[in-house]
Amino acid sequence: MARSADRFSFETSWGPRAADGGRTEFRLWAPSAPSVELAIGDAAGKPAGFLPMEKDGGGWWLISTDKVKPGGAYGFRLESGLVVPDPASRRQFGDVHSLSVLVDPTAFEWKTADWNGRPWEETVFYELHTGTFSPSGDFEGIVEKLDYLKDTGITAIELLPVAQFGGRRGWGYDGVLLYCPHEAYGGSEGLKRLVDAAHERGLMVFLDAVYNHFGPDGNYIGAYAPEFFHQEIHTPWGAAIAYDEQPVRDFMIDNALFWLEEYRIDGLRLDAIDSIKDTTDTPLVTELAERVRAAFPGRHVHITTEDDRNITWHIERENGQPTHVSAEWNDDFHHTAHVLATHEEEGYYADYSRRSVAQMAKALATGFVFQGDHSAHRDKDVGVSSAHLPPTAFVNFLQNHDQIGNRAFGDRLSDLSSRRVVECLQAILLLSPQIPLLFMGEEYGDTHPFCFFTDFDGELGAAVREGRRSEFKKFAAFRDEDARALIPDPNAETTFEASKLDWSMVGRPNYRRRLAMVKQLLDKRLRLVVPLLKDPLPGNCGEYHVSDDTLTFVVAWHLKEGSTLHLFANLDDEPWAIPSDVVTGDLTCGELLHAYPKGSDDILRTGILPGPSVVFRLESQKLITGKA
Incomplete structure (x- = not known):
């Protein structure tokens, strides 16, 4: 360095x-x-x-x-x-x-050279796609919205991959030049200006990094270094990267260190690490995380991962501190919330029940839903126990680029569920002790789609278009060929344009109201919840009770300073009389953090929680009778 x-x-x-x-x-x-x-x-x-x-x-x-x-x-x-x-x-x-x-990397003069980041527990992610977030579709367009994001209560923007990929439109997961910020977004100088401007406002910047494959357009490595890949080991995107070759390993680990040092990035999200087929004794993620932590001892630098195996070895704690990775994206929380909100049960949602909140309560209290349990969708046992980990070892979300964009029409949760249920779930997301993530536009309830889009042509473009449509054959709504033909063409510029945020919506009454609610929730989180999340945060701190015949549950987290955060949730249409064997103690003690809708805190007087509604209270005593 x-x-x-x-x-x-x-x-x-x-x-x-x-x-x-x-x-x-x-x-x-x-x-x-x-x-x-x-x-x-x-x-x-x-x-x-x-x-x-x-x-x-x-x-x-x-x-x-x-x-x-x-x-x-x-x-x-x-x-x-x-x-x-x-x-x-x-x-x-x-x-x-x-x-x-050839560039001179020292040419950029940083205004925020003394920036050291922010502690992990303060993180509130805002995931965004550079090309569709602003009208200009570049890094400068993000800079223009940084004050808005800070005012909302966001503390970290997370960029979908920006490494140069084929064409000018794409999600970024088909990058082929992993050290090169895409020129369509503003290139090297533009990204540095964005990071500098974010740090001036106290905002962290995270970057999505893809170390499991290269894209199909513009990857020439195989032409001169076939040793870079294991042709005999397959991934969903082709031959596996040969991480047993030291130059290959160095290429990726240096890439992580490069973004964190040369661009002053605050953290990385490692995409789909379950698809990194590493044949060595030391997993790439282990070595990468150890190198990162050794290189930046004086900065708050954080790593998160995506992995559908529900493993925990990489997010374990030692003396309350992460040994390698700060947190895992928790798809289980998203899936159970989505099924409860939409009643969808096809595809991987088949593992989640629309009539039971037990899975949501379990995820909130103990981490994963599948902790060694059998998954019917995958036809195998999935996961390991995660209750011993603190809540901050998990990133929770109701929406993200995958969960919206991998739908046929890119529709958002606001278009799929009732406003009241969505707002109950947003309160649960933003006040629970896990690290929350919002997808761009979610804070005001944007209803525009975020579709899957690319910029390929010729045979590759046709293959991507037809491959995309064939993915949906297993869904009842798209078994008919005519129905699949309606799925937007990923390569059409209109698909990309339709996915852009419409910022005029923020000024309309209903969307302005949603934004105000999110601001209020994030303000409460920062003032009242975050101080209780500082490391070392204990594991095994969550417990829950679920009603057998209604969509209701109670979760309690025993946090620092002898405080207990209680969540009372009723996602049913009918009111819930909380049974006497569920709650012990005085419900009027402690502090009311949040009640949605207004009047739901009458639970203190009546013992009845209307539906759908959510109440958060901060107590100094244990109120629920034990784990379900």
């Missing part, structure tokens, strides 16, 4: 390195390539000259030269004549097929 008072860079094992005498060393790992040449670009970004590179004993092709200056274009020519970009390119002259550009 290279640091001055206000400039940061990270020297990666791949990519250019500054050398003596104004020279630059260019490097490419291609152990089986017969020859590699450095391609030097002209002012138009076209190859204009070539210099032979030398191979060392580790499979690296090297050259040190002063023929490429900062701002100049370069690439590599293979024996076949194919010219490819640098896989560790920090900037592209054009798209993923063009030459790369």
Whole structure:
């Protein structure tokens, strides 16, 4: 790492390195390539000259030269004549097929060089897609909304992947140049300005990182380094990445350190780590997390993961502190909330019952729903016990890019359920001690779709379109071919445009009211709940009671300073008379945090909770009789 008072860079094992005498060393790992040449670009970004590179004993092709200056274009020519970009390119002259550009990473002068982040328990995520969040669809468009996000109560924006992918429209999970912020969003300088501006306002910035595959358009690594992949090991996206090769491992771990150091990113979300097929004794996630924690001892740097196995080894605590990963995205919470709100039971929702809140209460109190239980949808036992972990080991959400965008028409929860149930669930999400995540527009109840979109053409575009539509054959509504034909074409620009937020909605009465409610909830969370979540937070701190014949439950979390946070929830249409064997003690003691709708706190006087409604109370005593 290279640091001055206000400039940061990270020297990666791949990519250019500054050398003596104004020279630059260019490097490419291609152990089986017969020859590699450095391609030097002209002012138009076209190859204009070539210099032979030398191979060392580790499979690296090297050259040190002063023929490429900062701002100049370069690439590599293979024996076949194919010219490819640098896989560790920090900037592209054009798209993923063009030459790369040599940049000076220390050129950016940071205004917030002394920023050290925020503690994990203060995190309130706001997940957003750069291209659809603002009218301009770039990093600058996010900057213009930072004051709005801060005023709402957001503390961390989480960007869907920004590494350059094929085309100008896409979710980002098909990235092929993992060190290169997409030029369509504003490139390297634009991302640094965004992070700097966020830090000026006390906001963290997280980045979604994809280490399980590369996209199908513009990934040239296999052309010169087939050793980068295990063709015999398959993932949902093709051949597995060969993490038993040290240069491959370094490529990804350096990438994580690069974002955190050179871009001052506050944390990463590691996408679908269950699809990282690592054959070594030390999982990639373990080594990556250990390297990150060792590299930034003086900063609050956080890692989250997505993993459908319901495992816990990576989110375990030692002396109350995360040993590796700060938290796991908890799909179980989302799935049970979604089924309760919509009554949908197809696909993976078949594992969740619309008539039982026991699964939601279990997730809130103990982490996962499936903790070694049998999943009928997957036809196997799933998960391990998670009750010993603190609530902050989990990120909960009602919506995210996957859970909206992987629906046929990208419809949001606000279009699928009643307003009152959604607002009950939002209160549960934002005041429970787990780390909450909102998807862009959720704070005001946006009803516009967020569809799956790409920017491919030709055979690849047709394959993506037809593959997308065929995914829905197993759903009753799309067994008919004519019905599937109505599913939006991912490659159509209209699909992308329809997915953009409509900011005029914020000024309309119903949406303004929802936004005010979310602001109020997040203010209460910051003032009253967050102080009780500071590490070390005890595990086994949650317990719950569920009514057998209604959609009602009580959850209690025993937190710091002898305080107990109680949630009383009735998601049924009928009122619930809380049985005497459920609650012990005086319901009028302690502090009322929140009652929705107004008047629901009459539970203190009547012992009856109207439906649907939610009440949060902070007590100094235990009120419920035990675990269900």
